[in-house]
């Protein structure tokens with residue numbers, strides 16, 4: 001891959017990583033037991049005794065945050081994997097057919113693991 005392009009994509013990945021980590025930190029914390037795992041903070045913590053209606057609202061909020069946390073966590077993992085690949089100089093290779101992933105695709109989704117064709121087949 002073109003070094004200049006790779007550098008550009010690496011910057012993009014690093015920025016995205018920062019942003020995702022910040023977003024996740026606002027409502028989740030890193031799991032001390034499992035690397036790469038995040039735990040959604042339960043809204044009760046530190047709140048003390050609250051009104052029952054308020055409690056129900058908080059549970060609802062928590063349930064909404066769970067899938068969001070999961071999504072962000074998976075993206076963050078993909079981004080970290082992509083950065084790892086750049087380090088090992090195997091970045092931009094499709095995990096399906098081992099061919100190069102289209103540059104256009106990487107510019108939109110720099111953490112892509114599959115080329116357009118394989119991505120379509122999977123979906």
Ligand SMILES: [Zn+2]
Nearest residue numbers: 094097115118
């Ligand atoms: Zn492929």
